[in-house]
Amino acid sequence: MERLTVTLGERSYPITIxxxxxxxxxxxxxxxxxxxxxLVSNETLAPLYLEPVxxxxxxxxxxxxxxxxxxxxxxxSLTSLDSVFTALLKKPHGRDTTLVALGGxxxxxxxxxxxACYQRGVRFIQVPTTLLAQVDSSxxxxxxxxxxxxxxxxxxxxxxxxVIIDLDCLKTLPARELASGLAEVIKYGxxxxxxxxxxxxxxxxxxxxxxxxxxxxxxxRCCELKAEVVAADERxxxxxxxxxxxxxxxxxxxxxxxxxxxxxxxxVAAGMVMAARTAQRLGQFSEDDTRxxxxxxxxxxxPVEGPVQMAPQSYxxxxxxxxxxxxxxxxxxxxxxxxxxxxxxxxxxxxxxxxIADCLPA
Amino acid sequence: MERLTVTLGERSYPITIxxxxxxxxxxxxxxxxxxxxxLVSNETLAPLYLEPVxxxxxxxxxxxxxxxxxxxxxxxSLTSLDSVFTALLKKPHGRDTTLVALGGxxxxxxxxxxxACYQRGVRFIQVPTTLLAQVDSSxxxxxxxxxxxxxxxxxxxxxxxxVIIDLDCLKTLPARELASGLAEVIKYGxxxxxxxxxxxxxxxxxxxxxxxxxxxxxxxRCCELKAEVVAADERxxxxxxxxxxxxxxxxxxxxxxxxxxxxxxxxVAAGMVMAARTAQRLGQFSEDDTRxxxxxxxxxxxPVEGPVQMAPQSYxxxxxxxxxxxxxxxxxxxxxxxxxxxxxxxxxxxxxxxxIADCLPA
Numbered sequence: 054m055e056r057l058t059v060t061l062g063e064r065s066y067p068i069t070i071x072x073x074x075x076x077x078x079x080x081x082x083x084x085x086x087x088x089x090x091x092l093v094s095n096e097t098l099a100p101l102y103l104e105p106v107x108x109x110x111x112x113x114x115x116x117x118x119x120x121x122x123x124x125x126x127x128x129x130s131l132t133s134l135d136s137v138f139t140a141l142l143k144k145p146h147g148r149d150t151t152l153v154a155l156g157g158x159x160x161x162x163x164x165x166x167x168x169a170c171y172q173r174g175v176r177f178i179q180v181p182t183t184l185l186a187q188v189d190s191s192x193x194x195x196x197x198x199x200x201x202x203x204x205x206x207x208x209x210x211x212x213x214x215x216v217i218i219d220l221d222c223l224k225t226l227p228a229r230e231l232a233s234g235l236a237e238v239i240k241y242g243x244x245x246x247x248x249x250x251x252x253x254x255x256x257x258x259x260x261x262x263x264x265x266x267x268x269x270x271x272x273x274r275c276c277e278l279k280a281e282v283v284a285a286d287e288r289x290x291x292x293x294x295x296x297x298x299x300x301x302x303x304x305x306x307x308x309x310x311x312x313x314x315x316x317x318x319x320x321v322a323a324g325m326v327m328a329a330r331t332a333q334r335l336g337q338f339s340e341d342d343t344r345x346x347x348x349x350x351x352x353x354x355x356p357v358e359g360p361v362q363m364a365p366q367s368y369x370x371x372x373x374x375x376x377x378x379x380x381x382x383x384x385x386x387x388x389x390x391x392x393x394x395x396x397x398x399x400x401x402x403x404x405x406x407x408x409i410a411d412c413l414p415a
Numbered sequence: 416m417e418r419l420t421v422t423l424g425e426r427s428y429p430i431t432i433x434x435x436x437x438x439x440x441x442x443x444x445x446x447x448x449x450x451x452x453x454l455v456s457n458e459t460l461a462p463l464y465l466e467p468v469x470x471x472x473x474x475x476x477x478x479x480x481x482x483x484x485x486x487x488x489x490x491x492s493l494t495s496l497d498s499v500f501t502a503l504l505k506k507p508h509g510r511d512t513t514l515v516a517l518g519g520x521x522x523x524x525x526x527x528x529x530x531a532c533y534q535r536g537v538r539f540i541q542v543p544t545t546l547l548a549q550v551d552s553s554x555x556x557x558x559x560x561x562x563x564x565x566x567x568x569x570x571x572x573x574x575x576x577x578v579i580i581d582l583d584c585l586k587t588l589p590a591r592e593l594a595s596g597l598a599e600v601i602k603y604g605x606x607x608x609x610x611x612x613x614x615x616x617x618x619x620x621x622x623x624x625x626x627x628x629x630x631x632x633x634x635x636r637c638c639e640l641k642a643e644v645v646a647a648d649e650r651x652x653x654x655x656x657x658x659x660x661x662x663x664x665x666x667x668x669x670x671x672x673x674x675x676x677x678x679x680x681x682x683v684a685a686g687m688v689m690a691a692r693t694a695q696r697l698g699q700f701s702e703d704d705t706r707x708x709x710x711x712x713x714x715x716x717x718p719v720e721g722p723v724q725m726a727p728q729s730y731x732x733x734x735x736x737x738x739x740x741x742x743x744x745x746x747x748x749x750x751x752x753x754x755x756x757x758x759x760x761x762x763x764x765x766x767x768x769x770x771i772a773d774c775l776p777a
Contacts, residue, residue, distance in 0.1 A: 087742075131497055135562075142564035147740040170532075172738045173559065173570045174650075197535065200497075202504035208535045209571065288536075376534045378509040380449075 078113035086114030157183035165196030169211035184234025188275035233318025247392025299324030305371035322355035331408035440475035448476025519545035520552035527558030531573035546596025550637035595680025609754025661686030667733035684717035693770035
């Protein structure tokens with residue numbers, strides 16, 4: 054079992070990584086006998102994981118209610134949020150309830166935001182079941198729902214009390230979802246850790262083959278990197294923005310194509326290549342490094358080009374709604390080398406459009 | 416001009432109280448040239464105040480957009496919230512925007528919650544135009560919208576950057592709205608300040624006649640009391656709950672009667688009498704003191720009985736969804752004397768029902 058801590062003073066919390074965690078009530082610390090929880094999951098995952106988790110919690114004396122949402126990014130909405138509140142109020146659950154997010158990034162972000170707002174804030178626990186949620190969205194307290202005009206535009210910083218990562222979940226994860234998670238994994242290498250990027254080049258096949266030792270170490274390393282960044286900059290006033298590499302381009306793809314048609318990691322993969330091409334055009338990144346990124350993303354089964362339907366101009370309105378925009382000016386995360394990146398303002402829109410054009414299907 | 420500070424470390428902020436503030440850009444500190452704001456108001460207040468405020472801000476070099484919501488408690492909803500987000504995203508406003516709430520408690524609570532959630536949190540300024548908002552809801556950072564199953568059930572603690580109270584607004588306030596604000600004013604006397612309660616007994620006529628000196632001092636004293644309580648207990652883990660006197664009963668009335676049919680202050684007035692009767696039945700409050708409360712509320716034009724349509728039993732389901740409920744158990748704010756109160760758990764439901772019955776129309 055791997056265990057690490059996100060260090061945020063009185064809001065610090067543990068991340069536990071192992072196989073078979075869903076069979077152990079101890080893994081669900083700080084839940085204890087007499088507590089009340091609302092399990093939030095979706096229609097795809099509930100049949101796989103909800104009953105075992107419910108059973109282990111009930112055996113430990115926890116009172117469990119549940120709500121099952123439809124599956125998909127398009128349900129990460131104010132409407133779904135409202136249905137969670139209705140479920141909580143019908144029982145009713147008090148301020149001493151705990152929300153448990155059992156699912157991928159959509160369930161985690163939405164449940165976390167519901168916990169941030171229900172009665173002005175209740176406890177919640179992240180139980181991420183996809184690689185993407187395990188290495189990225191479940192750690193760090195960013196919660197949100199989407200708005201038709203922009204992804205993650207409505208949300209809160211609200212830290213979980215605990216993150217519980219059961220590696221067994223990845224065994225049933227569809228290949229496309231695994232690849233989507235690997236996009237965020239590769240992102241950590243590009244922005245922060247050249248050694249980890251090299252390790253990924255050497256071990257990607259093991260990860261794709263679900264090698265447990267490799268996967269366990271990979272997830273731990275991503276969570277470590279994220280925990281360090283979040284501890285240094287919880288509310289994204291500086292360093293934390295680096296975690297957004299590829300996301301400004303990627304969110305434009307997700308919004309324009311309709312949420313759920315491109316998976317988040319797929320859009321981020323293409324967006325990372327666009328960021329690399331932008332950095333190249335600025336003369337601060339090498340063709341060799343862009344090729345290493347493209348090669349690794351391709352091996353992971355990820356797109357390295359934007360959607361054929363999207364002209365470069367169609368990216369800009371979405372990108373100008375990015376949360377990093379200040380004073381109406383675009384700010385982009387750009388790589389400087391593999392393992393090193395920066396937030397840069399003042400990049401000419403024409404140059405950005407050219408970089409996007411570099412990444413369109415021939 | 417009266418000015419005081421809510422002391423909350425780096426989130427401290429000023430409350431400014433005077434006539435004619437809407438004519439002075441200085442009053443709108445910390446807004447400055449180059450800033451961008453979204454004014455949020457409602458259809459009733461916008462014709463009165465929006466243009467002057469807009470003009471003074473634009474003269475100071477602030478870029479102003481606006482959204483006008485329908486008037487009424489029934490619009491303090493997730494749906495209205497969403498329309499604020501849409502207005503912000505259409506422009507689009509970035510994380511460096513400021514939301515300005517120009518209106519009563521509904522506009523203030525909703526705008527504050529929109530600011531707490533938009534892009535995970537932006538700055539906001541409270542410009543309360545009703546007595547109720549000036550003495551209570553605009554100070555202290557409690558923001559929320561209603562859910563059909565409970566008032567203020569969805570919200571956040573999010574402090575404003577400044578509270579701007581222009582006494583001129585009260586001159587156009589309907590008598591029923593003024594009375595509703597006086598319910599919260601009287602509440603401060605009952606829970607915290609016997610001397611202030613006596614002052615109110617002596618000066619209520621001056622307040623009802625819009626005497627500016629009396630009104631200015633009254634608002635200052637309420638804000639002082641609230642600022643002290645909030646500074647001591649921002650997130651309502653203890654002391655702050657006292658500000659809820661009458662609200663557990665009152666919220667039941669508002670929800671059962673349909674939001675907006677009973678004004679908030681009217682429901683709180685009847686609720687305070689129910690709390691006093693509960694305390695009397697517990698042997699901890701005197702009939703004389705209950706009579707003083709009833710007399711003062713009556714002089715202010717407020718109800719001191721529950722709605723004729725509501726049987727005592729119909730209060731309980733609403734009261735058990737109160738945010739003070741812990742472990743399924745009701746916790747009530749009860750007066751111990753004029754100027755002294757406590758939060759009390761474990762009061763028998765039968766006794767509560769009897770106290771409500773004491774307050775039904777004959």
